[in-house]
Amino acid sequence: MTNQEEKLRVLFVDDEQFVLDSLRRLMMAEGVNWHTDFCNSASQALQMCREAPYDVVVSDLRMPYMDGARFLCEVKKNWPQSMRVVCSGHVESSSMLASVKAAHRYLVKPCKGSDVKEVIEDLARVKFLLKKESVRKLINRMDHIPVLPDVYLRVMEEIRTDDPSLKRIGGLIAQDVGMSASILRLVNSPFFGLSNEVRQPEQAVTLLGLDTIRSSLLFTHLFQKLDTSCCLGFNVSALWTHCLETAQLARCITDHEGMGQEMEEQCFAAAMLHDMGKLILLSNFPEDYSAILKKSREDNIAIHDCELEHFGVAHCEVGAYLLGLWGMPDYQIRALACHHHPCQEQECTKDALILCIVHVANALDHELRVINPGYAPHPVDTEYLAQMGYTDRYDEWKKICSERLMEVSGG
Missing domain, CATH: 1.10.3210.10 (Hypothetical protein af1432)
Known part of the structure; x- marks a missing residue:
């Protein structure tokens, strides 16, 4: 699990109690050696984080009063040591893109206990790639890699033309390391359910399609110009x-x-x-x-x-x-x-x-x-x-x- 004696602290948040009960049973069946808490409201979950921060927070997207994306953004802001996972059955582009800034990983419902276990234990291993906690907290807050302003503007200009070309957009994105990393992260997420890894930005753009690429949500949540x-x-x-x-x-x-x-x-x-x-x-x-x-x-x-x-x-x-x-x-x-x-x-x-x-x-x-x-x-x-x-x-x-x-x- 980890190379520390302390148990991994994991919080599951979902407004549906039967989902939480199912997750509890799945984790028991997987025999995980974690400290797990289950909570059916974002407001209560924030209070639990105030009492003792978690290593991993797993949240649904659609919840009343405070949705999952907003909740995870609050976690990111106040407890950057926590790694954040979206677990949702709502995979329409608006909900998914809104969560890009909030989550590190994604799980699509219904998911097997082994899938949940694999993602959380993988995050626990990732933690030990970077021993310096202050730097780790800072990177946990990051939701994008800054992109070159001129490449960003050229992509935007192409998108705003009367006849934008996915090939040209993909070629421009491939010229920027930050854009390439972010677009590959998005297209390879479980929300798209692709069986094979996408390694080329040009291919990623084609698979995402023009509607998603030109979405204001995509550019608001995925790309940010370098200062x-x-x-x-x-x-x-x-x-x-x-x-x-x-x-x-x-x-x-x-x-x-x-x-x-x-x-x-x-x-x-x-x-x-x-x-x-x-x-x-x-x-x-x-x-x-x-x-x-x-x-x-x-x-x-x-x-x-x-x-x-x-x-x-x-x-x-x-x-x-x-x-x-x-x-x-x-x-x-x-x-x-x-x-x-x-x-x-x-x-x-x-x-x-x-x-x-x-x-x-x-x-x-x-x-x-x-x-x-x-x-x-x-x-x-x-x-x-x-x-x-x-x-x-x-x-x-x-x-x-x-x-x-x-x-x-x-x-």
Whole structure:
């Protein structure tokens, strides 16, 4: 369950008593070792939270007096340590989109006890990705990743045309890491009931459809423009370029090795998101991050090492934690968490191979596209390559990635 002696505290909230009784029976049948409380009104649930905050709060959406989205927003505001789950049978787009800002995870009624148990225990594991409680509370409050203002405006302009194109909208969203992460989180949620994981923003936009994409609720609840005034000293566009180039290099390597379309898409998706933790820290701690950047440049220290010294955590864990909260795939979480230090991943699994590709692609993009020769290097972990059995492939990967970058730059 967790690696602490204290039991996980879980609160279930639903205005239908028979639903609560059913959840109680299901949890007993699953043999969960949690402290569980059951409450049939949002107002009473808030009072219970005041008395002792919960690790996980699971709420229905439609309740009288205070609906589930509003209730969970109150939990987010006052008890950010609590992880929040919507459990509802109402899956129409307005109710679902209204809950995007409130919930980390979603369950669709009727759900099996094993489904409830799996989501809650997964959230309990995610908690230990990030040991720093103050940073964890802050990220628990996050409901979006800030997006580049110019990309946001271009998407809005396309949506407002007389004949908007889903293909063009998807292509624009794919240019922004924050938009891509949020749209993939939404389309892969249980509300849409898709049997296969969607990894490409363009595919996500097509599946969601124009009505959902152009909904004011979507843009109010899912996307928020980045306040660029907080980014003094940090080139956000360069960060996005690096993420997208790293994703392209990851795709280049997997294609060269003939690893198949699924592996290619998974490596691309993980690489695209690998540095999103930097944006989270930057947008929430602008003054601190400015000091980190200054120290990194003046003392020639890698940014992730400066982050560790300053915050006690680095962007790797921060990004992985948010993806974990959102229920994104394990291969993405592991790739983000360990992309600077892959030897933390002990087993040579498929997830470890994806991490290996992302790690190499990240290092090669830093090596082959030198923005400032004075910056600290991002060397490839040769021990990990040996562990994965790819020591003899690195020079070949570097060659094909270099050729790819030359083609893009017109060199």
